[in-house]
Amino acid sequence: MDMASLSSTLLFIAFVAYLIATFLFGGAVKSSNTQTTKSFDRWGKLAITVTILGFIANIGYFITRWIAAGHAPVSNLFEFTTAFGMMVVGAFILIYFIYKTPALGLFALPIAVLIIAYASMFPTEITPLIPALKSYWLTIHVITAAMGEAILAISAVAGFIYLLKNIDLTKKSKERFWIEAVMYVLVLVVGFVVSTLSFSLADYSAEYSYISKDETEHNIEYTMPALFGMNESVAITEGALDPLIEMPPLVNAKKLTTVVWSILIGSVIYLLLRLILRKRLATVLQPLTKKSNSQLMDEIGYRSVLIGFPVFTLGALIFAMIWAHEAWSRFWGWDPKEVWALITFLFYAVFLHLRLSKGWEGKKSAWIALIGFIIIMFNLIAVNLILAGLHSYA
Amino acid sequence: MEVSKLAQSKKQRFYMRTAILAVLVVAIVFTVYSNLNKEKNAVLQVGDKAPDFVLVDMDGTERRLSDYKGQGVFLNFWGTWCKPCAKEMPAMDNQYAEFTDKGVQTLAINIGESDLKVNSFLNRYGLTFPIAIDRNKSVMESYNIDPLPTTFLVNPEGKIEKIIKGEMTEEDIANFMDQIKPS
Amino acid sequence: MDKIVCTCGNVNPAGTELCESCGRPLNDETKEKKIVDMRYEGSARRSQTYNKTIIDKVWNFFSSVKVGMWIIVAILVAAAIGTILPQVFYVPATNETDIAAYYERIYGTFGTLYYQLGLSDLYSSWWFQGLVGMLGISLVIASLDRVIPLYKSLKKQKTKRHISFLKRQRVYGIGKADVSEESLLKAEEKLKELKYNVKREGNAILAERGRFSRWGPYVNHLGLIIFLFGVMLRALPGFYVDETMWLREGETLYVPETHGYFLESKEFIYETYSKEESKEVYGEAIDRVGTIAKNYQTDVALYKGPEGAVAGHTEDLTFEKEASIQVNKPIKFDNFSVFQMDFRLDELATMTFQLQDKQTQQSFGEFTIDLADPQPIYELNDGYKVEVMDYYADFTGFEEGVPQSQSPLPNNPAFLIKMYSPEFPKGETSFVMIKETVEPLGENQHKIAFQSVETRDVSGLTVRKDLTLPLLALGGLIFMIGVAQGAYWNHRRIWIQLLEDGQTVIAAHTNKNWLSVKRDLDKVTDVAHLPKYLDQQDIDSLEEKVDKVEGV
Secondary structure (H helix, E strand, C coil): CCHHHHHHHHHHHHHHHHHHHHHHHHHHHHHCHHHHHHHHHHHHHHHHHHHHHHHHHHHHHHHHHHHHHHCCCCCCHHHHHHHHHHHHHHHHHHHHHHHHHHHHHHHHHHHHHHHHHHCCCCCCCCCCCCCHHHHHHHHHHHHHHHHHHHHHHHHHHHHHHHHHHHCCCCCCHHHHHHHHHHHHHHCCCCCCCHHHHHHHHHCCCCCEEEEEECCEEEEEEEECCCCCEEECCCCCCCCCCCCCCEEECCCCHHHHHHHHHHHHHHHHHHHHHHHHCCCCCCHHHHHHHHHCCHHHHHHHHHHHHHHHHHHHHHHHHHHHHHHHHHCCCCCCCCCHHHHHHHHHHCHHHHHHHHHCCCCCCCHHEEEEEEEEHHHHHHHHHHHHHHCCCCCCCC | CCHHHHHHHHHHHHHHHHHHHHHHHHHHHHHHHHHHHHHHHHHHCCCCCCCCEEEEEEECCCEEEHCCCCCCCEEEECCCCHHHHHHHHHHHHHHHHHHHHHHHEEEEEEECCCCHHHHHHHHCCCCCCCCECCCCCCHHHHCCCCCCCCEECCCCCCEEEEEEECCCCCCHHHHHHHHHCCC | CEECCCCCCCCCCCCCCECCCCCEEECCHHCCCCCCCCCCCCCHHHHHHCCCCCCHHHHHHHHHHHHHHHHHHHHHHEEEEEEEECHHHHHCCCCHHHHHHHHHHHHHHHHHHHCCCHHHHHHHHHHHHHHHHHHHHHHHHHHHHHHHHHHHHHHHCCCCCCHHCCCCCEEEEEEEECCCCCHHHHHHHHHHCCCCCCCCCCCCCEEEECHHHHHHHHHHHHHHHHHHHHHHCCCCCCCCEEEEEEEEEEHHHHHHEEECCCEEEEEEEEEECCCCCCCHHHHHHHHHCCCEEEEEEEEEEEECCCCCEEEECCCCCCEEEEEEEECCCCCCEEEEEEEEEEEEEEEEEEEEEEEEECCCCEEEEEEECCCCCCCCCECCCCCCCCEEEEEEEEEEEECCEEECCCCCCCCEEEEEEEEEECCCCCEEEEECCCCCCCCCCCCCEEEEEEEEEEEEEEEEEEEEEEHHHHHHHHHHHHHHHHHHHHHHHCCCEEEEECCCCCCCCEEEEEEECCHHHHHHHHHHHHCCCCCCEEEEEEHHHHHHHHHHHHHC
């Protein structure tokens, strides 16, 4: 077996291990109370062991892919997002050994699984480095930044558990609405994965030609039935579906189609779940958080920001500036990705200052941690895909 | 005594705070102001010393700006492809004949074109004033030339008297040369 | 303003909440709290105490953390708005009208609005820079206002604290445990083993660890201030150079702003990944994407003019060094760096022609014109010669019979040529363009036949000097040290006291990371048999305990 396929296999093993560990942590959470420490110990130990085995396989993926590619596997959206997923697990393991809270694993691992699944929807082949990326700073900057973001993400997981536990889901409130909204968005990510996978299994492909904004003709291949057409698009593939709505040249209708399919399928899944369970998804999950200690979750939320913030600053700002100075001749150029890294930095700076003031612990702090995670995911994914800039090589 | 001590420390604090705030505000206002005017600051300004240079003209004579101290220098930057440049050239030639004895030198600096092109140009227009080619664009860089034509009036003290961007009429040229005539 | 004299006799500055010495709450508000606010040790921040003159008011405004946070939020929101559409410096247009037209053409009405509101150049607007400046002021004042009182009160703190202070700590326990002198000694020993700094005063122990982490925030603020100061310095002339230059292969040009350096381009190299030569694993990606760039490189030679040479001086250049400028690998000299940023491939460099008989196509000789330096005469064999009368680098057509060139770049070269031959000693005139010839003075017998071209590449280079970098690096370093100091260490204090009524009190405080201080306390309690403590903020555990007591 060559390195590249060994690498894929290891990633798959890690993926499955994280799924299994999620259920094991579920078992640990259920049995974790003072009477049944032994059973908790058994489930908890098993869960963390499986997680660590998965993590080792994941690192194996990383190293083998590094060897196969000849550069650190953080050079495109698939690689970077996968590395981020892996580091979320790493950050979870770190925090788990400090605080020994199985509930954290129950929620952190599915997030990591979702991130890796999401990553795999992008082109996964090994790409050679373009000149701008040929620098050892690629390795240093991206890995440190991703590590920082992963640790910060744990803060959001802790915040999420805190909120699930402490929001009264029996009464109508803004909080109840928004926590359910978070659940819905998570299901949409599942929707993206399901829709991409099913169309690719069905081998769907249709080619269209279109006129771009600089008034030249290009071809584009859709891998999902075209809901939206590119500007003045004409089908090349025979029998291809005529797009329902044609978009102006500014809008990338292919990406829009992907987004809308994900929302459609995600919403269907969400509605099905609601119909089957006859409960809000938040309500379904709430019992799993009953046994976690709010004070502890609050502290984990704060502590992971404390641990992650310096790492993030070092990787996403300082190393980034040093590299930008070598590659683009200036250490700062207001490129959207740079700006969003700065926004992330400022946001967590506000978080840390707020923790000093009274009354900003608990729920408020947890919500802010969740918003911080949204900003990170926005910078990780949306900035590359939506906003034009120097980082849109993926 | 306690009271007067307290009053004094209060006064001290007031001065301290005023000083710190003043320093910070002045520094920031200065920074913002000069950043807003960065483009203007980057180029030479009226009153600056005209950067010295040396070029060999089409007749093979070395022309060094500092050699003309005590005389006015009418310094024109141009290119053969630039239509307004071509238009003002004959007028410049006329005024060159007029002012050269009055202590105003004229020098036209071409931006890095070939000898052949510049020669054919000056033959076509029958130009008599000194023309030099800035082959490695160093004179152009030190004068921050943009756009063409740009004309610098250098007074007898070697300072920039005026910067004219764009085309001039013959009347303009006469006035400008008169302006830098040594008294 | 009045000083506050505590029952213990310590004189505290006005505005103090907890006595600097014994810790007693000094006002009613503080007395009512179940857990005291230990943020600045209850010390008086100077800003809050004097509020008379306008200067004091401005000072207090910037001293507030709340105001500082709002400034950060404002910067954050503004920065985000600036990413909605590309900023002007990423727009392929240089003058105002073109830029405005670009925003309208690509982004429609929204683009126009965005441009007109100045959001397209948001980061260099006066108000955005002003906001960053205000953040700077806030950093200076807020830090000054806090670090001094905090330093004083941490220095003044007594080992023996009043019970009213201890019972308002988050971690607190009291009980009639069997604590003797011996167990106090044991506690002391254990705390020392846990790397605490232990002080003893009668029946009171104060164990303290990691106090230096309290300075972390101020250290990192100092780093930020130095960084912002460095950014400010670039506004001064001479600190910062940012220029671009286009350099053709074979050309030697003055490097802008460097006062005497010249660069010669030996060669520009553009490489892409080919399936044959690169790693096998790249094959799939190359198939999918098509061309993937591998290398942009300009091989240059650097020269320096003589000392004190003025502009225009092209002789006596001394060779300094050769280098290959690649992306990520600039050439560096004398505080300057020159970066590979852009390129244009295949600009025409030379053109080779033959003088031919139009009918028989018999050649009378070949000549090559260097487009950067065409010669007036090209001598051929047997009395044949060619005279180049004029050259139009970027030919666009005739205006009133006169050929026009719109730029000095050889985009569309054309020549006015005279062909001399034994048959025509006075010459035949021909206007030679690419793929076309005009014979302005009647039918010719000879023609200029195009043979081949050679091209050269043009490198787009950026010249940069930034003397503020060392200062920025220093600021960044100090910031990182400060952040790490504040985030990875924490200030833990444990108080143990034997009260006169025989009860033992333990209390603990940390600025962050409560888990660690509780663990430390557990270890000490184990060896010294101290009373159980409660986390007065841990409502879940408190409820659980209440449940148990009530037997639910």
